[in-house]
Amino acid sequence: MTSRSTKLIAAIDTADINQARKWVSALEDSVDAIKLGLEFTYGCGLEAVKDLSQNQRLFLDLKLHDIPNTVASGLRSLLNNLSPELLTVHALGGPEMIERSREAIEQKTSTSQTRPKLLAVTILTSMNQQTLNAVGIADTPLDQVIRLGKMAIKAGADGLVCSAHEITALRDALGENALLVVPGIRPKGNQADDQQRVMTPAQAAQAGADWIVVGRPITKAADPAQAARAIKAELQL
Numbered sequence: 600m601t602s603r604s605t606k607l608i609a610a611i612d613t614a615d616i617n618q619a620r621k622w623v624s625a626l627e628d629s630v631d632a633i634k635l636g637l638e639f640t641y642g643c644g645l646e647a648v649k650d651l652s653q654n655q656r657l658f659l660d661l662k663l664h665d666i667p668n669t670v671a672s673g674l675r676s677l678l679n680n681l682s683p684e685l686l687t688v689h690a691l692g693g694p695e696m697i698e699r700s701r702e703a704i705e706q707k708t709s710t711s712q713t714r715p716k717l718l719a720v721t722i723l724t725s726m727n728q729q730t731l732n733a734v735g736i737a738d739t740p741l742d743q744v745i746r747l748g749k750m751a752i753k754a755g756a757d758g759l760v761c762s763a764h765e766i767t768a769l770r771d772a773l774g775e776n777a778l779l780v781v782p783g784i785r786p787k788g789n790q791a792d793d794q795q796r797v798m799t800p801a802q803a804a805q806a807g808a809d810w811i812v813v814g815r816p817i818t819k820a821a822d823p824a825q826a827a828r829a830i831k832a833e834l835q836l
């Protein structure tokens with residue numbers, strides 16, 4: 600049990616700007632932040648990201664993964680126009696890519712701004728033991744997340760994207776300061792869709808998530824705001 604207060608991020612996964620606006624406005628008072636990722640950014644563009652996040656805390660989830668120079672340059676270009684609160688690179692890009700990302704972010708943050716927090720995506724929540732084996736990794740998801748998590752934090756990441764199954768072991772390994780941002784969340788009664796390492800909002804909060812990320816259980820609900828409020832209520836249990 601933890602005294603940490605777990606916050607809710609709604610994943611706004613659509614390429615339709617009008618749909619995105621409707622969701623963001625309906626969810627304004629019931630979530631703590633929005634997440635815009637590949638679907639919205641590729642479909643609507645970076646100007647739309649800026650526009651949609653004007654009055655919202657923004658998690659920009661582009662999961663950059665390339666050689667260190669390209670990722671660092673990409674981040675500098677991105678941060679010319681945007682200042683998300685959280686952003687992602689893939690831990691599998693390695694320590695130099697993470698170090699260079701952190702440097703790029705620091706370089707682009709003026710003294711009056713809050714620095715965007717750099718999150719390293721460990722093992723996608725859609726992967727299980729079988730999928731890891733299929734890409735040539737014999738370790739368990741837990742061992743692999745812990746190894747990547749330690750490396751990423753040492754290289755300068757502020758936090759990690761992981762599943763709720765790894766939170767307790769990550770807290771033991773990394774302490775309380777690493778930000779743990781947790782997708783793969785399904786309230787009871789929701790289907791898992793393509794997610795494999797899943798827990799409920801209450802379980803993730805009890806394990807010590809800083810943020811949970813929830814997409815389809817909110818956006819596909821008949822009343823997205825009500826679904827988000829129910830998840831928030833579960834976080835207080």
Ligand SMILES: O=c1ccn([C@@H]2O[C@H](COP(=O)(O)O)[C@@H](O)[C@H]2O)c(=O)[nH]1
Pocket residue numbers: 610612636720722723724725760761782783784792794812813814815816
């Ligand atoms: O390991 C990861 C990393 C990111 N995500 C993203 O979170 C949301 C989850 O959406 P649901 O509809 O709640 O499944 C989605 O935008 C993913 O890109 C993740 O699921 N797992």
